[in-house]
Amino acid sequence: GESVGLHLPTLSVQEGDNSIINCAYSNSASDYFIWYKQESGKGPQFIIDIRSNMDKRQGQRVTVLLNKTVKHLSLQIAATQPGDSAVYFCAERRIQGAQKLVFGQGTRLTINP
């Protein structure tokens, strides 16, 4: 069935390097995507979102890229810091006008000093 998935369940990077977290989706009708960060013992925290009419959106140290041709979403974190250690989820809105989001299972990002 259709699902929001992630290429890697874990990602380990050196402090100061850039991190890239990937997400694949299968529903070509999805029109909105969002990235969340979840630290241990806490609720998911909104990072950045992007609509399907955009290819790229930048925030503070984060960039989301959307490739609709291959149904791929990525989150880039610049100059990764220890505080970036968390599980990162992507989510999609599959039906235009709907309020429900479908979440992927998450990628754990660990930072090596």
Added chain:
Amino acid sequence: NAGVTQTPKFQVLKTGQSMTLQCAQDMNHNSMYWYRQDPGMGLRLIYYSASEGTTDKGEVPNGYNVSRLNKREFSLRLESAAPSQTSVYFCASSEYWAQYFGPGTRLLVL
């Protein structure tokens, strides 16, 4: 603003007991949601409320009921808890598309 708040933070129940999880938001959002999070399963939608006075089932509604008490509050009730309902429960709210989450309730059913 406190955002989304949830009570209690932790709860242990025996099989068959009932309880209500409380959620409140102070962002004046119309929509509210209840999710459960299990290891390896991601976030799964239990119920949601698109606006005050309406509720709809999500992906995993069996064994749960909800009440949208007013625009601020959305409660989740377990009438007869089962071990399979051991999980972390998150409440969220939204005005448009981005959902904002509370800190979660960790529930253990023995």
